[in-house]
Amino acid sequence: NLLTGNTLPDGGKIITGETVKxxxxxxxxxxxxxxxxxxxxxxxxxxxxxxxxxxxxxxxxxxxxxxxxxxxxxxxxxxxxxxxxxxxxxxxxxxxxxxxxxxxxxxxxxxxxxxxxxxxxxxxxxxxxxxxxxxxxxxxxxxDHLFVFRGEGIIEDFPGNYSDFRAYEDSLDASKKAEKASDAEKGQTTGSPWREEGKRSNLSYSEQKEYKQLEREIQKLEVQKKELQDAFLNPDITPEEIASLSKSLQETEQQIDQKTERWYEISLRAES
Structure with missing residues (x-):
């Protein structure tokens, strides 16, 4: 490992601060x-x-x-x-x-x-x-950030976690597709493909309602998840409390994953 000095660099040198442990x-x-x-x-x-x-x-x-x-x-x-x-x-x-x-x-x-x-x-x-x-x-x-190895010696520092990175990469792909579609439609009638409701304009009333409800529920679950995680920081916590908190945290995370998956499914339908 180059950082810890277990491996020597092929060239140059690594300077480690005196206070780094x-x-x-x-x-x-x-x-x-x-x-x-x-x-x-x-x-x-x-x-x-x-x-x-x-x-x-x-x-x-x-x-x-x-x-x-x-x-x-x-x-x-x-x-x-x-x-x-x-x-x-x-x-x-x-x-x-x-x-x-x-x-x-x-x-x-x-x-x-x-x-x-x-x-x-x-x-x-x-x-x-x-x-x-x-x-x-x-x-x-x-x-809170990633080192993205692109190959050929190229390493990028991306601000965000892995899901943020995937969303960013997908947005770039979507932008490229939109540009191609725009080029193909030049000369035809222009105008926004969305009505006043924006992304959710292609959804039924019940789907729009579910979409908003999911956003509220996910937000509440994220707050609950943070409270459970903070409870682990108590230095006097007992093994029994750890087991109980872990079970609650696991259930909360599963609910977040399920609701986020459904929210994403509706989002894709809105864009179709």
Whole structure:
């Protein structure tokens, strides 16, 4: 990795600021001493993470947030399942309190509950975050710009998440089609293809009503989703509360996806 210095550049040089502290989650997994317990792995690195406004998160609290209860924290690492070892490895990276966090395919082999906890943690993360992932839904939640590799050494910095990028690319394709249609219709009667209702002019009254209702419902669900995500940030949250919140968050996200899909379907019909 060029950023962390594990790989040397073919040319030029990389200058890293004196205050930059990298945290690097790789696909290689965790390596621990024989006979170590879960809590010992974390405490060997640090006892706590400093948070905003003078608060701090202890090693025990961090493990609890990532679903290791007090009893589980004193299990031997070799007894953990593959998924639990992934979670522990993630904790070893976060407990280092990096201000530049690099995550390489972090969602591989993580269950839904753990993913929700990680997403909530990262939403409150104050440093720089670079994520390499094939999980578009995970990226949509936590990233605010993309590096778009076009090939031939061309890399673009796009402001927005993956869905924003796809919508942007689709709008460019639509613009090109509109230009071709306009060129083909030159000399014919001109005028707006839309009536006063704009995009929804091709819809029936019931579809227009549903379209507006869906927009309101999606907006309310997004607010509900944000409130659930914020609840994960409570340092005193219990494993039982995490499980309950994760279930509610998953159900809310499913409702958002379903309603957004229907909203998009109506939008396409309006443009046909």
């Amino acid at each position: 990298f945290g690097y989650y790789t696909q290689e997994g965790i390596s621990v001493k024989e006979g170590q317990k879960v809590i010992e792995v974390i405490r060997d690195i640090a006892e706590y993470i400093p948070l905003k406004k003078g608060r701090q998160l202890s090693a025990q609290q961090l493990l609890e947030r990532f679903l290791f209860d007090r009893k589980k924290q004193y299990d031997f690492v070799e007894k953990l399942s593959g998924g639990e070892k992934k979670r522990l490895y993630l904790c070893t990276v976060l407990i280092q309190n990096p201000n530049f966090l690099i995550l390489d395919e972090p969602t591989n082999d993580l269950d839904v509950v753990t993913l929700n906890v990680l997403e909530s943690f990262l939403l409150d993360y104050p440093g720089c975050l670079v994520v390499v992932s094939h999980d578009r839904y995970f990226m949509d939640k936590i990233v």
